[in-house]
Amino acid sequence: xxxxNFVESQQLDLDTMFYLFKKADEFRSDKFSRNNLNGKxxxxxxxxxxxxxxxxxxxxxxxxxxxxxSTENAKExxxxxxxxxxxxTIRVLEKYADCIVxxxxxxxxxxxxxxxxxxPLINAGDGKGQHPTQALLDLYTIYRELGKVxxxxxxxxxxxxxGRTVRSLCYLLGKxxxxxxxxxxxxxxxxxxxxxxxLSKHNISFKEEINLDKILPEVDIVYMTRxxxxxxxxxxYEKAKGKYVINKNNFFLLKKSARIMxxxxxxxxxxxxxxTESEDARVAYFRQAENGLYIRMALLDYLINxx
Amino acid sequence: xxxxNFVESQQLDLDTMFYLFKKADEFRSDKFSRNNLNGKxxxxxxxxxxxxxxxxxxxxxxxxxxxxxSTENAKExxxxxxxxxxxxTIRVLEKYADCIVxxxxxxxxxxxxxxxxxxPLINAGDGKGQHPTQALLDLYTIYRELGKVxxxxxxxxxxxxxGRTVRSLCYLLGKxxxxxxxxxxxxxxxxxxxxxxxLSKHNISFKEEINLDKILPEVDIVYMTRxxxxxxxxxxYEKAKGKYVINKNNFFLLKKSARIMxxxxxxxxxxxxxxTESEDARVAYFRQAENGLYIRMALLDYLINxx
Amino acid sequence: xxxxNFVESQQLDLDTMFYLFKKADEFRSDKFSRNNLNGKxxxxxxxxxxxxxxxxxxxxxxxxxxxxxSTENAKExxxxxxxxxxxxTIRVLEKYADCIVxxxxxxxxxxxxxxxxxxPLINAGDGKGQHPTQALLDLYTIYRELGKVxxxxxxxxxxxxxGRTVRSLCYLLGKxxxxxxxxxxxxxxxxxxxxxxxLSKHNISFKEEINLDKILPEVDIVYMTRxxxxxxxxxxYEKAKGKYVINKNNFFLLKKSARIMxxxxxxxxxxxxxxTESEDARVAYFRQAENGLYIRMALLDYLINxx
Numbered sequence: 001x002x003x004x005n006f007v008e009s010q011q012l013d014l015d016t017m018f019y020l021f022k023k024a025d026e027f028r029s030d031k032f033s034r035n036n037l038n039g040k041x042x043x044x045x046x047x048x049x050x051x052x053x054x055x056x057x058x059x060x061x062x063x064x065x066x067x068x069x070s071t072e073n074a075k076e077x078x079x080x081x082x083x084x085x086x087x088x089t090i091r092v093l094e095k096y097a098d099c100i101v102x103x104x105x106x107x108x109x110x111x112x113x114x115x116x117x118x119x120p121l122i123n124a125g126d127g128k129g130q131h132p133t134q135a136l137l138d139l140y141t142i143y144r145e146l147g148k149v150x151x152x153x154x155x156x157x158x159x160x161x162x163g164r165t166v167r168s169l170c171y172l173l174g175k176x177x178x179x180x181x182x183x184x185x186x187x188x189x190x191x192x193x194x195x196x197x198x199l200s201k202h203n204i205s206f207k208e209e210i211n212l213d214k215i216l217p218e219v220d221i222v223y224m225t226r227x228x229x230x231x232x233x234x235x236x237y238e239k240a241k242g243k244y245v246i247n248k249n250n251f252f253l254l255k256k257s258a259r260i261m262x263x264x265x266x267x268x269x270x271x272x273x274x275x276t277e278s279e280d281a282r283v284a285y286f287r288q289a290e291n292g293l294y295i296r297m298a299l300l301d302y303l304i305n306x307x
Numbered sequence: 308x309x310x311x312n313f314v315e316s317q318q319l320d321l322d323t324m325f326y327l328f329k330k331a332d333e334f335r336s337d338k339f340s341r342n343n344l345n346g347k348x349x350x351x352x353x354x355x356x357x358x359x360x361x362x363x364x365x366x367x368x369x370x371x372x373x374x375x376x377s378t379e380n381a382k383e384x385x386x387x388x389x390x391x392x393x394x395x396t397i398r399v400l401e402k403y404a405d406c407i408v409x410x411x412x413x414x415x416x417x418x419x420x421x422x423x424x425x426x427p428l429i430n431a432g433d434g435k436g437q438h439p440t441q442a443l444l445d446l447y448t449i450y451r452e453l454g455k456v457x458x459x460x461x462x463x464x465x466x467x468x469x470g471r472t473v474r475s476l477c478y479l480l481g482k483x484x485x486x487x488x489x490x491x492x493x494x495x496x497x498x499x500x501x502x503x504x505x506l507s508k509h510n511i512s513f514k515e516e517i518n519l520d521k522i523l524p525e526v527d528i529v530y531m532t533r534x535x536x537x538x539x540x541x542x543x544y545e546k547a548k549g550k551y552v553i554n555k556n557n558f559f560l561l562k563k564s565a566r567i568m569x570x571x572x573x574x575x576x577x578x579x580x581x582x583t584e585s586e587d588a589r590v591a592y593f594r595q596a597e598n599g600l601y602i603r604m605a606l607l608d609y610l611i612n613x614x
Numbered sequence: 615x616x617x618x619n620f621v622e623s624q625q626l627d628l629d630t631m632f633y634l635f636k637k638a639d640e641f642r643s644d645k646f647s648r649n650n651l652n653g654k655x656x657x658x659x660x661x662x663x664x665x666x667x668x669x670x671x672x673x674x675x676x677x678x679x680x681x682x683x684s685t686e687n688a689k690e691x692x693x694x695x696x697x698x699x700x701x702x703t704i705r706v707l708e709k710y711a712d713c714i715v716x717x718x719x720x721x722x723x724x725x726x727x728x729x730x731x732x733x734p735l736i737n738a739g740d741g742k743g744q745h746p747t748q749a750l751l752d753l754y755t756i757y758r759e760l761g762k763v764x765x766x767x768x769x770x771x772x773x774x775x776x777g778r779t780v781r782s783l784c785y786l787l788g789k790x791x792x793x794x795x796x797x798x799x800x801x802x803x804x805x806x807x808x809x810x811x812x813l814s815k816h817n818i819s820f821k822e823e824i825n826l827d828k829i830l831p832e833v834d835i836v837y838m839t840r841x842x843x844x845x846x847x848x849x850x851y852e853k854a855k856g857k858y859v860i861n862k863n864n865f866f867l868l869k870k871s872a873r874i875m876x877x878x879x880x881x882x883x884x885x886x887x888x889x890t891e892s893e894d895a896r897v898a899y900f901r902q903a904e905n906g907l908y909i910r911m912a913l914l915d916y917l918i919n920x921x
Binding site: 395 | 648665666669670672673676677681682684686879880881888900903904907
């Protein structure tokens, strides 16, 4: 199977996934990265701000020798305010670039866009939908940190109802054997039924828990997420705020070999001092962000050079 | 005559125009495009959002090997809010770049800017003034689609009072023989006297019509435009909305050899299904957008390499 | 001493300063500039708009063969609105780029950011704090215009309380002998005590004056600044508006060898006609802006290639 775009994490088969992991490792070692995408153009079309994701893709493109057409806030500026359909926007933009990275505030838009696009299109987050390159870099991080992607016990913590990184990661974890997921969230922000059904169908063991500290000693990965103020109501936010935190009081409950991951930005759900963050190997989230760069290089190279 | 900037479509003589058409064809065939503008910098200075136009210029520059300084929303951000004159802005920016593409909300600003600029400056739309590269790509599209730019019968449809693409295109059509223009617009958004005077002076036949369907069977080109909400009053908008539409009911009134053009974005003034838009040769507006890329490559190469 | 970042003008010793001046002269002559930063990436992280400063850095980087990750308005868009610390932002961004240029609305942020950054970081203005590359280009301009940076008599005019360019320049002037500074400002916008203390400590002669015209005939440099509406109250602004102006009435009080400098943008504090601005050598502010380009090329080359 050869992918023409990357809209949902379900699209990836295992061969492609491990090919991308290997390629990302190569790009990290810097021997293969120069000029692979020389003369190619990446368009980042962001209808919703996400400096981090945008710069990660743009840096990946530049490091491969390509160049960038950038739109930091397409929602306010672009023809969208004049009422143009996403299909029309894509049918124009596809003439100007060799690949499109799309972020949109509305679920399902990436799929619509990919359908008409004659060039590869990557979903960089569509509302409460998916954010599949985040899931891919998360899995790549697990792979690098633990040396495996199966028989993992992972706690997912925070707003699991609107957190699309958690949703996408569940889809990927479902492809491997013996993984066990523990969902830890406030009562009103629990993981949705569609994910539970998917996991059941794939024989992935999961449970829901209330108490974070009780779970910490037994997991390989704690995947923390922030409360997404911009996606939940104020009362939902107030009820959940401060409920699940990693700080110096519970950090040492973690096994030495365990890892804390976080898609970043983090706010107050992780409260560790600078020294711990720099020196304790259990803090994996800055390495995770860096992994995003290499896996996106691998993905861009794969989609653009093989189309 | 050698142009130093491109502010109004009237500046172009026929030799230069056909030179640019030929060059655009070459850049399309991709044999001549690499590295013509290597090491050169294009600054896009947009005081008014237009993602489409900006990305078209930026893509053209990148495809010629050049690089980009980009300002997506200069009105809000830049020193303009501090009260700086356009002349001062240009006299600083001209040190940083080899060419400036300027879009501004105020008519006449591009001319002022070009006057002080020591590097080539291209008007990418100034308020209700002109948008001469749009006119140029429109004429280039007519040339490619019909094989000629004279003895054309063309209907221009929509808000002709504030639509600057229509104005600029009229100026160019006036340079050729036997063209005939039919203006179709709501009573309150008719083409202005200055254009009519210009056409009369150049012996271009034109008339004003109310009924679109009556005209469709006899024209070579239907040039549709959208109602520009941002430039007319709400009541002007409401009165005109939905008045002139191409849809499956009247599309087939067009001759087989006729073409529908549109500067895009389009909203609801064209309502054709995806299949018709992809397969019927009469739908020319996506090719038209692509032509914009090649004609802008030609223009940038011409202005920067020959200055 | 080898600088790893550039946050405050005090960091520069004389050797480094003159090395940068020499390098800037080389880059101006265009023989040495190509490809020095080939394959390197500069990230411009602007939490406050400053098109001029941003484009100056970006142009410098492009002219050295490098490429750009650009953020024009990080305050509104970026993860900052979600509550992320600057330290976290830097620890992610440092993976994507080879150098960061930071502008922020809050004094002291650049220092915090530089502390955690593993790549060179340049302060491009932090609130009422410093703007050290502006000071550096100002001193470089004095050096080029007068052939020396000592025994200079300089008037600094305008809002001296919040004007950070004036503050940073004072620090640099304090490193040389026999300079004499005359501060001319409205009563309520006078230079602050910390600067006076610094100058006293370094034996730099200074005084405060009310009358601009009285001073003009005796100075080598008039350093004009605008009232920064965005940093003072409306009543402070109204009281100061129009108080200190250079126009055709007092311009000719200046010595032939004297120079007017201005960090730009200027509003109404300089009212000279286009001809005078183009032809009278005493108008130095557009050359000053151009100098910014070369000195930033020198600084980027120094920080990135030697780290």
